Amino acid sequence: MLDHLNFELITPTAAIHRKLHGARAKCLQRLIRLDMPVPDTVAISSATVRAIAGGQQPEMARLLEYFGSWPVISVRSSPIMPDWGGPGTILNIGMNRANEAFFASRLGSDAAAALHLKFIRSYAVDVARLDDEMFDMPNLTVEKALAAYEDETDEAFPQEVEVQLFNVLKSMARAWEGTSARLLRMSKGAPENAGLGLVVQRMAFGMGKGESGSGVIQFINSDTGDAQEVGRYKRQSQGRDALSGGQDDTMYLTQDERGPSLEESQPEIYTELRRLGRVGRTGLREEMQIEFTLEGGNLYILDAVSAPRTARAEVAIVTKLAHDEIISREDAVLRIEPRAISELLHQQVAPKAKRDVLAAGIAASPGAATGKLVFDSFAAQTSAAQGEACILVRRETSPEDVRGMHAAKGILTERGGANGHAAVIARGLGLPCVAGATDLDINSKARTVTAADGRVLAEGDVVTLDGTRGQILVGSVPLIEAGLSAAFRELLEWADEMRDIGVRANADTPEDAKASMLFNAEGIGLCRTEHMFFGEDRLTVLREAIFAEDAEDRAAALTRLLPMQRADFRDMFLIMAPRPVCLRLFDPPLHEFLPTTRAGIVELADAMDMSAREAQARIDDLGEVxxxxxMRGVRLGITVPEIYEMQARAIFEAAIEASKEGAVVTPEIMIPLVSAKREVEIVKSRIDAVAADVMSETGQKLEYRFGVMVETPRAALRAGDIATHASFLSFGTNDMTQMTYGLSRDDAGRFMSEYVNQGVFAEDPFLALDQDGVGELLAIASERGRQVRSKLTLSVCGEHGGDPESIAFCRSLGMDYVSCSPFRVPVARLAAAQLAIREPLEGDDDLEFPEEAGFVPQ
Known part of the structure; x- marks a missing residue:
C-alpha cells in the first residue's frame, strides 16, 4: 500500500510542483493564493498515479479524511501541459444510499437522487466500461440504474467510498497509459513516458435548494482577442453542463435581449465573477476561462484554464497583457507558437465550416482558396484574365507551369512532396498547395479528377483547397481572411529587437521582393534568377538561346534577354535598398524550359523557323537520363558560359542604374551546385572580367560579393578550399538533403509518411533539418570554411530556413542568417527571437515551467 504522503492538500504554501502534480494542480494553488473560493482539493503526484495504474492501492481512508465525514468528490486529470489531454472528469464520487439520504435533507430529495444517478451513470460508462445506452433510458431511477449495473456486471454497485474512489483513480490512470492516449499526446509534443497528475476535489453540487447551478465565463472574444464577457450559466447543473445545454435551459451571463441573464437574476454574484476575472488576469498573467458553481447562493471556483483562442486572438491577448505591464515583452514573444502564426498570413477555412473531403494529400503550403478546376497554365491564365479564381491541377509541376501557378489561387498535384517544385513555388507565392494527392486520379487529357470513392470532377467544377490541412474540399467553403493586425506587427517588432540571427527572404521577382518587404525581411537570401524567364516574351527568347547551334548565335539571343534581366534586377535593388540582395545564377537543366505539349512544340518551331519534327528532335537531344x-548549375556556367556572363552583366549594370537613383547596392552573386574548388575559380574569373568590362564602359566603380551555394556533400567537405574564393557560403539544404539521403524530394512523399510512422525517420527531412546527417555536413563546412576565412558569412537558404528547430541548429553553428519564402519570414523572425530569449536560461531545470510566473499555457 502506498504511503499517504503521495497526496498533498493544496494550500497556498503546499509543495505543489507542475512537473510532479501537473498544470491543473498548480493552477488551483494559484487560485487559492489569490483568495478565490476553491473547494478543498488534494493533488496526487504522477508517480503515485503510475503506481495506481500498476495495481498498487493508496491509503484511501487517509485521502478521504481531507473531505470530512460525508465525502462526495470529483477527480480531474492534471497533465503537465493542458493540451496533452487526459481522462475526462468524474463527478459525485462517494454518492451511495447513505450519502443520498444524508444530502436529501440538505439539498432536497430530488437533487440528491439526481446526483446519485449521475454518478452511477458515469461510473458505469467510464469506469466499468458498460454501454451508455442502458443508462440513457427515459424515467431512469437510482434503483433501476443499480439493477442494470448488477445485471450487466454480475456484482452489486460498490457502496464503499474508498472502493469507488480507488476504481476511478485506477481507471483514469490506466486510460492515460493506453496506447491510443499515449500516441495522441505524443502527437502534441508529449514525451512517451509523460506522467499524469490527478486532483481530487470536494464537490460543489450546483443542484439543490436556493440559487444553484454551474457555468463558465471568460473575458475575451476567442476569435479576435478583444475584451468581451462570454459564457453561459445553467441552473440545477454541474460541471460544464451550461455549454452543452440547449438555449431553453441556459442563461446568458450579461444582459441579453435573447434571454435571461445571470447579471439580471444574480447581480452580486455576477459582479463578483467580474472581479475574480480581473484578479485572475493579473495574478495568473493570462486571460482565463473560469469554471464556477453556485450552491445555495454561494459561489465556488472549480477550475480555470487559458481561454480558448485563435492564433489571431492570441497575438492580440499577449500584446495587450504586455502593454498593461502584466507580462514582459519577452513573455509575450515566448507565448506565441511560431508555426501558428501562418494562420494570420493566409486565408483559412472557417473553423466551423462543413467539409466534404474529396481527397487528402500533403499539406505543402498553408492557406485556403476556392476556385474552378483548371488543368494547364493556359487555362489558368485565361481564367485569371476573366477575373475567375481557379485551382491549377497537375500530375506534377515543372518550370513550364510557373506562369499558370502565378495565375492560380491554389495548386493541387498528384505527385510531389513537401519540398517538391509545386510546394516550393507555392510557398514563395503565398498560395495554398496540396501535393502528393495519390488518392486522386488526374486525367489531363479528359480534364477530370477521380476520387477514391468514384466521384468525378471536371474542369470548371468548384473546389476549395485547404493547404493547411492538406485536403481538397468539394464546392465553395466559407473562408476567413488573413489578418496582419497592428498587434501582429508590433509583436514582430519586439521579436526583431531580441533575436540575434538575421532573417532574409527567398524572392525571385520584384513582386516577391515587395512581399518580403511587407514581412520586414532583412534582405534577399536567395533569388532564383531563372524564375525571371517565364514571361511569354522571355521564354521564347531563352528557348532560342537553348536551341542555338553555336556560341555566337546563343550570345545574340541572350543579348535580347539582357535588358529584361537588368530591369528586374534594378527593380529588386531599388525595392530592397539598402538591404542586401543575393542572386543565384541560372541553375536548372535547360530541358526544363522546353515545351512538353504538342501546342508548345509547334509554337517553338514557328519561332525557330523549323518543322515541329525538327523541334522535337532537338528537344530529345537535350534530354538527360x-x-x-x-547539366545544371555551375556546370552550365562552365560549359555554356554565355548564360552566366549575360546574367553578371545584367546585375552589374542594374546596380549602377540603381545607385544613380540613390540606392546603396552591393550585389551578392552566388553560383549553385558547386562540387570543386576549380569550378569556383573558373566562374569567378569570368564574373570578375565582366565586372571590369562594365566599370570600364560606364566609368563607375563596382563592388560585389561573390559566394557559393553549398548543396552537394563534396562541397561541404571541401568548404575550406572553396572559401578561399568566396566571401559567403549559403547552404541549399533542399538539394543537400536530397543528395545526402539519396532521396528525390518530388517522389519521397509516396513513402515518407510510412517511414515516419515506423520510426525510420523521426520527421520528414525535407521539413525539419536532419541534424545528425545533413547537419553534420553543415557543421563540418562551417568549421572548415571559417578556418580559412574567419569572417566568412554563413547562411541557410533552403526552406529549412523557416523551420524553428532548424533555425535553432543554424544558430548553434554561428550562422549569420537564414532565408526562407516570404510568407515564412514572420515565423522565422519569431522563432529566432524565442531562441535568443531562452538561451541565457539553458540549464535551469525549471525553465520550461516557471512555476511562480503564473502562466498556464492552453
Missing part, C-alpha cells in the same frame, strides 16, 4: 544530377 538524370537531369537533376546532370
Amino acid at each position: 538524370n537531369p537533376m544530377l546532370g
Whole structure:
C-alpha cells in the first residue's frame, strides 16, 4: 500500500510542483493564493498515479479524511501541459444510499437522487466500461440504474467510498497509459513516458435548494482577442453542463435581449465573477476561462484554464497583457507558437465550416482558396484574365507551369512532396498547395479528377483547397481572411529587437521582393534568377538561346534577354535598398524550359523557323537520363558560359542604374551546385572580367560579393578550399538533403509518411533539418570554411530556413542568417527571437515551467 504522503492538500504554501502534480494542480494553488473560493482539493503526484495504474492501492481512508465525514468528490486529470489531454472528469464520487439520504435533507430529495444517478451513470460508462445506452433510458431511477449495473456486471454497485474512489483513480490512470492516449499526446509534443497528475476535489453540487447551478465565463472574444464577457450559466447543473445545454435551459451571463441573464437574476454574484476575472488576469498573467458553481447562493471556483483562442486572438491577448505591464515583452514573444502564426498570413477555412473531403494529400503550403478546376497554365491564365479564381491541377509541376501557378489561387498535384517544385513555388507565392494527392486520379487529357470513392470532377467544377490541412474540399467553403493586425506587427517588432540571427527572404521577382518587404525581411537570401524567364516574351527568347547551334548565335539571343534581366534586377535593388540582395545564377537543366505539349512544340518551331519534327528532335537531344544530377548549375556556367556572363552583366549594370537613383547596392552573386574548388575559380574569373568590362564602359566603380551555394556533400567537405574564393557560403539544404539521403524530394512523399510512422525517420527531412546527417555536413563546412576565412558569412537558404528547430541548429553553428519564402519570414523572425530569449536560461531545470510566473499555457 502506498504511503499517504503521495497526496498533498493544496494550500497556498503546499509543495505543489507542475512537473510532479501537473498544470491543473498548480493552477488551483494559484487560485487559492489569490483568495478565490476553491473547494478543498488534494493533488496526487504522477508517480503515485503510475503506481495506481500498476495495481498498487493508496491509503484511501487517509485521502478521504481531507473531505470530512460525508465525502462526495470529483477527480480531474492534471497533465503537465493542458493540451496533452487526459481522462475526462468524474463527478459525485462517494454518492451511495447513505450519502443520498444524508444530502436529501440538505439539498432536497430530488437533487440528491439526481446526483446519485449521475454518478452511477458515469461510473458505469467510464469506469466499468458498460454501454451508455442502458443508462440513457427515459424515467431512469437510482434503483433501476443499480439493477442494470448488477445485471450487466454480475456484482452489486460498490457502496464503499474508498472502493469507488480507488476504481476511478485506477481507471483514469490506466486510460492515460493506453496506447491510443499515449500516441495522441505524443502527437502534441508529449514525451512517451509523460506522467499524469490527478486532483481530487470536494464537490460543489450546483443542484439543490436556493440559487444553484454551474457555468463558465471568460473575458475575451476567442476569435479576435478583444475584451468581451462570454459564457453561459445553467441552473440545477454541474460541471460544464451550461455549454452543452440547449438555449431553453441556459442563461446568458450579461444582459441579453435573447434571454435571461445571470447579471439580471444574480447581480452580486455576477459582479463578483467580474472581479475574480480581473484578479485572475493579473495574478495568473493570462486571460482565463473560469469554471464556477453556485450552491445555495454561494459561489465556488472549480477550475480555470487559458481561454480558448485563435492564433489571431492570441497575438492580440499577449500584446495587450504586455502593454498593461502584466507580462514582459519577452513573455509575450515566448507565448506565441511560431508555426501558428501562418494562420494570420493566409486565408483559412472557417473553423466551423462543413467539409466534404474529396481527397487528402500533403499539406505543402498553408492557406485556403476556392476556385474552378483548371488543368494547364493556359487555362489558368485565361481564367485569371476573366477575373475567375481557379485551382491549377497537375500530375506534377515543372518550370513550364510557373506562369499558370502565378495565375492560380491554389495548386493541387498528384505527385510531389513537401519540398517538391509545386510546394516550393507555392510557398514563395503565398498560395495554398496540396501535393502528393495519390488518392486522386488526374486525367489531363479528359480534364477530370477521380476520387477514391468514384466521384468525378471536371474542369470548371468548384473546389476549395485547404493547404493547411492538406485536403481538397468539394464546392465553395466559407473562408476567413488573413489578418496582419497592428498587434501582429508590433509583436514582430519586439521579436526583431531580441533575436540575434538575421532573417532574409527567398524572392525571385520584384513582386516577391515587395512581399518580403511587407514581412520586414532583412534582405534577399536567395533569388532564383531563372524564375525571371517565364514571361511569354522571355521564354521564347531563352528557348532560342537553348536551341542555338553555336556560341555566337546563343550570345545574340541572350543579348535580347539582357535588358529584361537588368530591369528586374534594378527593380529588386531599388525595392530592397539598402538591404542586401543575393542572386543565384541560372541553375536548372535547360530541358526544363522546353515545351512538353504538342501546342508548345509547334509554337517553338514557328519561332525557330523549323518543322515541329525538327523541334522535337532537338528537344530529345537535350534530354538527360538524370537531369537533376546532370547539366545544371555551375556546370552550365562552365560549359555554356554565355548564360552566366549575360546574367553578371545584367546585375552589374542594374546596380549602377540603381545607385544613380540613390540606392546603396552591393550585389551578392552566388553560383549553385558547386562540387570543386576549380569550378569556383573558373566562374569567378569570368564574373570578375565582366565586372571590369562594365566599370570600364560606364566609368563607375563596382563592388560585389561573390559566394557559393553549398548543396552537394563534396562541397561541404571541401568548404575550406572553396572559401578561399568566396566571401559567403549559403547552404541549399533542399538539394543537400536530397543528395545526402539519396532521396528525390518530388517522389519521397509516396513513402515518407510510412517511414515516419515506423520510426525510420523521426520527421520528414525535407521539413525539419536532419541534424545528425545533413547537419553534420553543415557543421563540418562551417568549421572548415571559417578556418580559412574567419569572417566568412554563413547562411541557410533552403526552406529549412523557416523551420524553428532548424533555425535553432543554424544558430548553434554561428550562422549569420537564414532565408526562407516570404510568407515564412514572420515565423522565422519569431522563432529566432524565442531562441535568443531562452538561451541565457539553458540549464535551469525549471525553465520550461516557471512555476511562480503564473502562466498556464492552453
